[in-house]
Amino acid sequence: MTHYCSAVGIATVDTYARFGLPVVVWGAILPEITYGNEYHEIHRVNGTMINEGKLAAEFLTKQGFLKYVVVHDTTDYGKGQNKYFSEYLKLAGGEIVATFPVSPDQQDFTAELTKIKELKPDLIMVGGLTPLGVRLRAQMDRVGVTAQLAGVSGIMNAGFLEGAGAAAEGTISFHNGAPITKYEQGQAFLDAYAKAGFREDPDAYGPFAYSAATLIMDAIEKVGPDRAKVKDLLNTTKAYKSLVGEINFDDHRQNILRANVYVAQDGKWVYWPDSEYAASKRKLRLN
Template structure:
């Protein structure tokens, strides 16, 4: 009678080890990492998309028989509020079983909570928040970021258009933090690249009528109108530009990128130029792999704009843990030492502030009702021409 349960247990163990391929899998230590993003509230779609992508990276790693550890992702909700962000960051950082974190979509939350990670000496890789000060505001060894700051797209965009032969600009931007920061870095970079800013117009993000601003712009007659703001505002500005007969080329930023922009404008969108901080997902080095894996995992929600970054940040972190073990101090040092590391969003190269400086900014132009990467467009090959050239 006594043999039976023991036998059953043995048989079970043998079966399990057969199933898992190797018995070493038993000895794998569990390592926890935290994901922080807005899982509830107005922009929860982005947070959930990021969470799914990070979870996907963890699942793929756990399925890998060569992985040294079994990983567990603890997702936390910051509600896009700084005070809640500080709270969940404290929760993650003071939990000694959690080795590192993949935090923040919202810049305001990130700015508030980077101090917590520094205080508790917890390594982290920001997956989405774009404000430059998150990495450059302090000298924190713990803080790294795979997503770009909004500086780069302004540098790249203005430089490129100057090279195309444009000389004069006028800037319209909304007065939210996003629009103001966009304008700030645009205005800083334009003169260095050889362009001239004739005038600047700050407008409310829900302003309807731009006749006053556009009439003045028509007088100034710039080659290009730079626009720092989001899609709905851009649509109104372009429609009214056409009515007033302004012929300037339109230069947008990441805020107008997306299908909604083209749908609202129809044919008027043709030839609009913008910069966006990611090449088309299909063109990313591991883009196809990511798209397939995400589809296979069967998530209900899309991965949204920053999902690939969340995936890349998580994979990078897991690689580092595999390499140096689940020790916060070692992970901090090894993360900062990331140079030329392959990821699905391209090579990751951290500077001395942990900012990924691999330029991912891609130029897009609207061609026949679609956003087309500049290099593949008829505009680059010379078949079509941007306005005012």
């Protein structure tokens, strides 16, 4: 079985373990899904908030952003984003001047943004998913908040770019995966994807979902439809060649990855080293 959502993932790991059902998570990034238990049924091919939060703190402070506000939703996902980003930001020398926990379905951010305007932060970090990121970004200009906006992989999808429109330009995001074209099998996958006639491009976690499904199917083909045998084989995964590169599980069945930086440029998420922002042809809001 494969799995995506952090909230559902952490709520169901006990059940999967009780029934001995092997699971490969491909998108949920809450660290506790793998690191918070000793369940040998639970595996994860994507990275965690730890990877993303650490890179975000280090990268943003190096860009000169020193004064921060965090707006995060009150789910486990949002609280986890706030926790790990805040911990690493302190180590990197940044300062959080205010934190605003909000409901994930909150529509109006006038009160929060009015306070943020008074605080004059360099950057607002969004700890939440696309709907929260879109609503917040859409209301920033109306209130007159000129801070840079950043968020981790929860907003790194086409939905944010479409929802925020032109205002999305220059938003920074962090994701455990590299651009699909950077992987050895990436172009072949994209060619097959296009040939299949899908209307939308694969999302940021699409390659991880594909890799998780392939990993499970290969395990079943090798040992048969036996849960215990599939679990034991998955637990020994090392140097497995997948769409997202080699999969190597640590002693908590967590794939070992590094995160990457992306920026919204001309309606697309662009790998930071390939962007005009990295080349100083365009400026972030601090600049």
